[in-house]
Amino acid sequence: MTTAASPQAAAVAPATSPTATLPPEAASAARAATTTAVRAAPAADAPQPTTSAGVRATARIVARHDGRGGTALPVLAGEGPLAPRRTRGSGAEARVLLVGAMSGPLGGDRLTVDARVEAGARLRIGSAAATIALPGQVPGPARYDVRLTVADGGELHWLPEQLISAHGSDLYVTTRADLAPTARLVLREEQVLGRAAEQPGRLTSRLAVRIGGRTVLDQELACGPGAPGGWDGPAVLAGHRAMGQLVLVRPEFARAPVAARVLGEGAALVPLAGPAALVSAVAPDALRLRRLLDEALTELDRACAGPPGDLR
């Protein structure tokens, strides 16, 4: 029996383009395997999406109301390390899981996630595992840009796992959510500085939320070696190693905004200057941060399920 590793098989493979006949899952896995191999030994004729400047990859997701009370995903395309997978949804909501098909982002990489929710559609995006920013062979920072667009009557839950800044890494991540006036959003971001007992890399994270063309939140946090001074001091993080943001956008917040409230030592719920609420939290580690944000979300959901005046 001929094994896949035999010279004949290797020579024949490109001509017959094996990935073309495979189901999308397997094709993507094959491509991921290819790019991983290329990354380990950069070659002059390296195929896309790897370039001398690192990986450039974009994942695109479009959610569309299917006219039968459900949500279709006419576009669900991954590239390089970004592999979006549709999973079992619930009710009118479609669910997508971002699977990391290769390690990264690494230095020099440029990754983009572009998710669009059309009018009346409902989409929930999560990730299969934490994203770990690592140093790469290419000098220079990595970029990770998340672009979220939600049309009127649409709803997006963007709930990825943590972003971990490993020692020696350098990542600039931007998340921009652009919402129509009656769109709804639940967005969670968590940053963790270093893996267990590890010094962090450099991480700059900017989060902007726009509703009806008006920016209601624009926040950037820079930390790690090389960040402007004082990032770990008493005004900014004071030794906390995990920080997170939970943003809720609901049209009804325009009439009945949430009341500002302290949620324990390192977290607060605040109404933004627009129909949105923010939970901002710092914690000693990722586990305690997640607990804080989960509790806050449960409580907000409960408050919002009641009559509009019951938002505290």
Add this chain to the structure above:
Amino acid sequence: MSRAALLVLADGRFPAGGHAHSGGAEAAVRAGRITGVADLADFCRGRLHTAGLVAAALAGAAALGRDPVELDAAADARTPSPALRLAARKLGRQLMRAARATWPAPELDALAREFPKGAHQPVVLGLTARAAGLGPEEAAYCAAYESVSGPATATVRLLSLDPFDATAVLARLAPELDQVVERAVAAARRVAAEGVDALPACSAPLLEIAAEAHAAWPVRLFAS
């Protein structure tokens, strides 16, 4: 431009009400995060590169004549804590009163009409600098310096710190103040072509979170 106008505007005795605010130092002292001079220096450095940079860029852009209403909205988006938004507007209103008496200008009158409850203080500061014939650098210097001088003075009172030590903290931050102002003014100049998204949005989570706790204290020495 009269450089002496900068001394008047930046003078701690300029009657704009800044002395009632600690810039988050009172909350940090209570939480045990500022216990001495070294912590104060770290606190001020962190504040300078976050809230200080943002305030300096807003002031610089206002001094350049960018639309103060858009700048005020940009300040709102960069200040998630409603307690801090309220404090910034109160300080803006107090500064407006002093500014209109000191350097009367139609632009100040227009802003006061637009925001009867006060615009964000850095926006008013930038427009005040403009009315005084000062440029974006001077406005940014004022805002950046205020972002650290307030906490330093407040900590002297809160911890009975030696005023000489607190002043030395500020003096040692001077080179970083220069850098922050340079960055702020460069961003402010980009606003004309790129809009307010070009302004920095650097944030300090603990300043925002602690401000909400501080606002709920029944008794406190400082307003913020």
